[in-house]
Amino acid sequence: MVLEHHFPLTTVSRHNSRIKNDNDLGAIVDFRILADRVAADVARGRLRPGDRLPTQRRFARDHRIAVSTAARVYAELTRRGVVVGEVGRGTFVRAAAPTPEPALAEPAHAPVDLELNFPVLPEQPGLLAPAIESLSRPDILAAALAPLGVRATAELRAQAGRVLARPGWTPPDLIVTGSGRHAIGAAFAGLVPTGGRIAVEALTYPLVRGIAHRLGLVAVPVALDDEGMVPGALDAVCSEAPVHAVSVQPTLHNPLGVTMSEQRRAAVAAVLRAHGVVAVEDAVYSFLRPDPGPLAAHAPERTVVVDSLSKRVAPGLTLGFVAGPPELTERIGVAARTAGYGPQGLAVAAATRWLSDGVVDTLVAGKRADAAARQTLARRILPTLRADPAAYHAWLPLPDPWRAETFVAAAARRGIAVTPAAAFAVIPAHSPNAVRLALSAPSPAQLERSLHSLATLLRATPDLPD
Template sequence: MDDYRAIADEIAAQIADGRLRPGEQLPTQRAFARARRIANSTAGRVYRELVRRQLVVGEVGRGTFVRAAPVGVGSVPALAEPAAAPVDLELNYPVVPEQSGLFAAGLAPLLRADALEAALRPIGATGTPAARRAFARLVAWPGAVEAPGVADEPGVADAPEATRALARSEASAPPDAPAWHPSDDAVLFAGSGRQVIAAALAALVPPGQRLGVEALTYPVVKAVAQRLGITLVPLPVDHLGLRPEALAAVHRATPLRALYLQPRLQNPLGGTLPAERRLALAAELRRLELPVVEDAIWAFLHPDKPPFAALAPERTILADSLAKRLAPGLSAGFAVVPDELREPVGAALRSGGWGPSGFALEAAVRWIGDGTVAAVAAAKRADAVERQLLARRLLSGFRVRADPCSYYLWWELPAPWRAEAFVAAAARQGIAVTPAAAFTVDPRSTPAAVRVGLASPQLPVLARALETLARIARGGPKQ
């Protein structure tokens, strides 16, 4: 039924014409239901719809208020003119409208004085027993958290059927790897995913030694390797991803100490290793006796694909974070580490001062347990699909590579464009994109390509930005 949307339309009209002013508090949902003679559940749907439209905001313990400045009003830049604040298609932090309300509901019990005092105490890399248990379940294969019942969680029950189907898919997806349920003691924590990656590399690769990476890789790994004195070795890839025989050939020529890999939604290319390639790569790594750091930061968008750690658990450090899955300000990095590597990775975390926030871990434990993480991840998967469909339509005719579930795409520019010139032309129109050089390990083989992040702008802004980028690409550098 759409009755609740009609009521939401009335409230939206009152906000638009000034009858409800910025900062004004709405009645409680129960009072609103009595005044309107509607069910409490319908009142809840009205309020969630207003939050989704970003017209109101809920504050824990205080109530629901009209936004002081609704997002998007007066904030859309004129893309035909240089913008002081560019449309950011570089940084890629997905946000869905319903997530703040879900976070607030889960945080309410944590704000009691006793719970808050416990959550604000210092905490080490091993976290707490509850945190280790929750995060071990979060990454298990097949998933044990985002399972039957998640489609009924707050924020998902009222979502479109496509979103609910995505939420249910985790329990029904057929596995193409052995079941993997890491022990609680295998989990270590840091303040961010970047810190987890840095600690893993520091533990595995001594200064001056070699780390194998895909020829186009995550820029943070390049920066971390430089600080640690690690030499990056670019490994050839094809349309399926990293080639096991190429890895073996490079290792024979000059031995590697470890491999850094993004098997699901590789950044920047967006590809995911198919089952046959994952199996072959796992066998090759066992033969070569090489450890691997699996970057799973974006893997929540592909819950139907197993972690590489499920195929080679004895030699894989799985690195993950909540920054993309939830929100950048709620970052908590974590790793699942094999027994023999746990002490060196833990020592690297401690020596780097990369301990986690106790408050972030406690909040995450509650959100994992009450279904918030599952609901937000499901909504972001639906959002990513919608943005990819938009990008494919507006960039039709160009050479674009992307996974349908990804929040970014790789654009091979038409000749005679070069990446730097295209980035500069886009910047003059107030749009920031990332040149291929940011991802290239060997600067002598930088392609004429850019990565376009799709997550940050609102959809209308993203559409106008992509239209502008397409116009720039068709016009050529001289124009």
């Protein structure tokens, strides 16, 4: 049940702002004290997860404060993680306090993990083992323990370039990092100065905004539709103030699971050229759907492609890649070296063997089939899911009266970890009422059972979920 709640006015403060509304009483009100009162009501159970707060205008009227002060109260509650806003719906009490690090940073503790995507096929350990065993040879181990730069070896660059190539595009130059996250960090650091603006999808991979924040960059959200980033919205963001780079996921967008058409890619490329902006194209899921070609095929001089082996192979022994024109990769390589984002020799040795022996190609073929089968299963059980049929994840809009935070909590009680939309939002207070389901981790039988459980949950109510 959705409830509204009203709170008593507090007028004692050390840091204060004067009421300035139609009923100005000349009283002194500290927005932090009001936020404390709301947070205390949540802690004591007077406000429950999923309860809706009044509108800011209603809150201001009830407490005889300025609307601007009410907005500061709600912003403070959002900053503390007490509440979350949903576009067009209002502000709701969170199900639980958020973690201090970006969401999806650590594996879930629930028995069934639909939160993180780390696909591992049953036959995978046997395919990977020979390369690991070969590292025990003294000559190979000695080479792997030697210092290594971000350009690694010629063989690795050749093999990785072959695997990363897509229709209409071949990597012109390549930087190798320790992981995909390192590749993103190096690209951002190399292309955007501290304090610079980077345009990012309004819903994006959580570590994109986390990395931008830690580098001191201003992440500016760009609207999305059923194909991903909207070219007109990107043009507006680039027109209002200088933008140094654009972070975009054209293929199998995370979390929405959608893929841009060739026409959309061409339109985004036109905006890049019009404003002289560089794109950082996150292609980590593109191996699941090689067509269409990358954004880089439409604007090769203005695009660097970030990729990794974490999904193709495994996150525990992976490499990251940044591919693009030399004038851009040179800057990114300097950033990678400065930040210590270079690859480890053991990972390079193993990955080179897996790439050259065809193990990665075998894994890619197997994971494409696995992802398609899981997506088909998920859509059969949950027809309202939205995603590309090739994706390992799907977007689940929630019906009334469910709210994302309460649905996540109810799923957790059933032993299923899912992720609320707010975890992906550049502005968490403005997120859709939806959750993302990652489909790769459970066994097929576990996945089917958990999806049926979620389907039953959707037909229930937040008050009586079972």
